[in-house]
Amino acid sequence: MTLGRWSKLAALARRQGVLIAFVLLVASMFATTSTFGTYQNLINVLQQNSIIGIIACGMTFAIILGGFDLSVGSVTALASVVGATIMIDLGVPGIPVGVIGAVAACLLVGATNGWLIAWLGVNPFVATLGTMTVVRGLIYVATNASPRFGVPYSFTTLGMGRVFGVPNPAIIFLIVAAVLGFVLHRTRFGHYVYAVGGNPVASAQMGVNAARVRFAVYVLVSLCAAISGIILVGQTASATPQAALGYELTAIAAVIVGGAPLGGGRGRMGGTIVGVFLLGVVANGLNLFGVSPFWQPVATGLILIAAVAFDGYSKRGGFGFV
Amino acid sequence: MTENRVGDPPDALLRAEAINKNFGAVVALQDVSLQIPRGEITGLVGDNGAGKSTLIKIISGVLTPDSGVIEFERKAANFTSPAEAREQGIETVYQDLALAGNLAVWANVYLGRELTVGPKILHILDKRAMLSKTGEMLERFIRNVPPIAEPVELLSGGQRQVVAIARAGAWGSKLILMDEPTAALGVAETKAVEDVIFGLKRQGLTILVISHNLDQIFRLTDGVWVMRRGRVIGYRQTARTHPDEIVSMITGAAASAGAGA
Structure with missing residues (x-):
């Protein structure tokens, strides 16, 4: 009886380990600091993690596919520099042009990554390390490494505004997560991402165009x-x-903390969202407890290792009582 | 070369005529002609390097011959891709690359042929329909259908091969090519896979199976083609031959007795 209950608990911990860790973390934050649960702080956590969260939603696809994309940081900077430069030059009427220009520049980098990986067979690490470095270098060349100021102030509605008290970036994150979660889990394309990540040879034999999926x-x-x-x-x-x-x-x-191993074929959009906020709440907690922000990467690294170790450990046969 | 005319099978689903295939200086297939009788299980045996796998790859469209003609259902069928062959009803069961371990049984069965609902452009998966239809499809060939909602990697090697073979038969295919379908399996699992192969035959499918295991060839097949060094040595009806005769054809011990190649 008790054994059965324990093994059920262990099975639950194996499947939902990250979610349980996250719930425990949030609960203990509520218990130990009064500031954590304030509206302002929760809004802060949302606001601060939305940008990483949106990138992580895309990264989930690449990791399930068995790869990853190191160029996203450079591409994010590329979008902001291209967008800001166009908006500064053209003023308020140039805002849509800036957005379109930023997206176009980034898609060009993404298409380059996809072409290198899907059709030339370049290893994703090498391909995206290359574009990461090239794009960052080009940004420095184009800007002479100095910031661009003077974007029309009205554009800050996007970054700073709120709807019903929720920051716009968080709303955009939720929309991106919902749409991409739907694509990943409910559509044929998402299904092919799992298939190619799990067994590219078998997928190709069954008529899945692996190169197109990768691209x-x-x-x-x-x-x-x-x-x-x-x-x-x-x-x-x-x-x-x-x-x-x-x-x-x-x-x-x-x-990875959200449960998608680097080997590919596994992972869920919901796991990624939990992973984003797990790291985000830890960073926020360190901040609230007055720990130096320099400790934050230490915490992130330790959580990453702990999550992967737990995952491997539980897959190898679990704890003693299983 | 001429001997194979003697035992030619009557109603051929597939006919290969004078197939030649070289890889650089290596002659893989030389003037290979054979017929696969409709509705039967046909064996294809020969030593390593005899050209069996090359022939199967040509039939399934993975390779194209340098010369020669393949006829399928009396129509020219020199396929240029496996997809083309599959469209005409020729399925291949590969040794162990066939399934994506992280996907459920139903997802593997429907891989590349997913059922969708709603607006065409979104390609939303109809998981419920695929789940229930997978059960129906597999029950036609398999007595103990493995859990179709579980990832394939949780199944045993035998169950996986059973799924792979049943998938090949599930799609209105006519001819199924198998290259060593039980090479990595134990005795009980081999039995289960052979049962599925008989299940396919009962449904009227034609099967060509490569195997090194002569016991298996004699258990399974109605007739057997023997190849040696890229040539066809001959055809025998399984009921009218003996393993010793097949072995001597494979090794060439009977060459002087009349194979003449």
Whole structure:
């Protein structure tokens, strides 16, 4: 009886380990600090994690496909620099042009990644490390490494505005997560992402065009990075060439913590969202407890390792009482 | 070369005429002609390098011959891709690359042929329909249908092969090609896979199976083609031959007795 109950609990912990950890974390935050549960703080957590969250939604596809995309940080910066530059030059009427220009520039990078990986067979690490470095370099060349100021102030509605008290970036994150979650879990395209990530040879034999799926995924990841970059402009009315440095690794960490292993074929959009907020709440907690922000990457790294170790450990046969 | 005319099977679903295939200087198939009788299980045996796999790849459209004609249902059928062959009703069961382990049984059965609902452009999966129809499809060939909602990687090797073979038969196909379908399986699992192969035959499908296991060939097949060094040595009806005769045809011990190649 008790054994059965324990093994049920263990099975639950195996499947929903991250979610349980997240719930425990949030509960203990509520219990230990009164500031955590304030409206302002919760809004802050949402606001701060939306940009990474949007990137992580795209990254989920790349990781399930068996790859990843290191260029997203550079692409985010590219979107904000291109978008901001056009908006500064053209003023308020140039806002849509800026958005379109930013998206187009990013899709070009995504298409390059996709082409290299899908048709030339370049390893995703090498391909996206390359474009990450090239794109960042081009941004420095074009801006002379100096920030762009003077985006029309009205554009900050996108980054700073709220609807019914919810920050716009968080709303955009929720929309992106809902749409991409639907695409991943309910459509044929999402199904093919799992199939190609699980067994590319078998998928091709059964008539799945693996190259087209790969190409589409890397374009999709860049689109997510473009959205994040545009929101970044909306938050600061400016663009910095150094923006979004290291975002690629935070996004990958969030996806992995959310339960998608690097080997591909596995993972869920819901897991990624939990992963994003798990890392986000830990960072917020460190902040609330007055710990130096320099500790934040330490915490992120430790959580990443703990999550992966737990995953591997539970797959190898679980705990003693299973 | 001429001997194979003697035992030619009567009603051929597929006919290969004078197929030649070279890989650089290596002659893989030389003037290969054979027929696969409709509704039967036909064996294809020969030593390593005899050209069996190359022939199967040509029939299934993976490779194209340098010369020669394939006729399927009395129509020219020199396929240029596996998809083309599949469209005409020729399915291949590959040794162990056939299934995506992370996908459920139903998802593997429907891989590349998903049922969708709603607006065409969205391609929304109709999981419920695929789940229930997978059950129906597999029950036609399999006595103990594995759990169709579970990922394939949780199944045993035998169950996986059973799923792969049943999938090949599930799509209105006419001819199923199998390359060593039980090479990695234990005794009980081999039995289960052979039962599925008989199940396909009962449904009227034609099967061509490569195997090194002569016991299996004699259990399964109605007739058997023997190849050696890229040539067809001959055809025997299983009921009218003996393993010793097949072995001597495979090894060439009977060459002087009349194969003449």
